[in-house]
Amino acid sequence: MIFFLDINPPTVTAQEKSVRIVGGRPIFYDPTPLKKAKVLLTAHLGKYRPTAPLDGALELRTTWLFPVGKFHKSGEWRTTRPDTDNLQKMLKDCMTRCGYWKDDAQVVREIVEKQWAAEPGIHIEIKQLGIQRTSNRNGEGYSDPTARDALRHCK
DSSP states (O other): OEEEEOSOOOOOOGGGOEEEEETTEEEEEOOHHHHHHHHHHHHHHHTTOOSSOBOSOEEEEEEEEEEOOTTOOTTOBOOSSSOHHHHHHHHHHHHHHHTSBSOGGGEEEEEEEEEEESSOEEEEEEEEOOOOOOOSBOTTSOBOOOHHHHHHTOO
């Protein structure tokens, strides 16, 4: 499943929750910019939702394409905030709410990029993964030692 969200990607992230104390207890809530970002993502994700939640292990590839400014060129890596892990958290939460999968814990492999782009948006690819075979290489051909082998090399 591959699709493109034709939006200006939000720069607010799930990490930006706010807290207030009510009756001596902390109450966490989403500030207005975070609520708006979640509504934007959920509305656009709803258009591509699968008919049934995806099963099993999943790979999620995401390219965040932010609008170029006067100091950056299209295709340049975005090395400034927000961090990719914080962007992904909110996206996966919205995808769970939309019914892409039962639980975002099913995402066992993630590849995330962020770039400056003349045409902003979010490119998303979801792949169902087969049964993992015991190997010293992952599906991409990268060396993928088991924990036991990795610990052997630690000193």
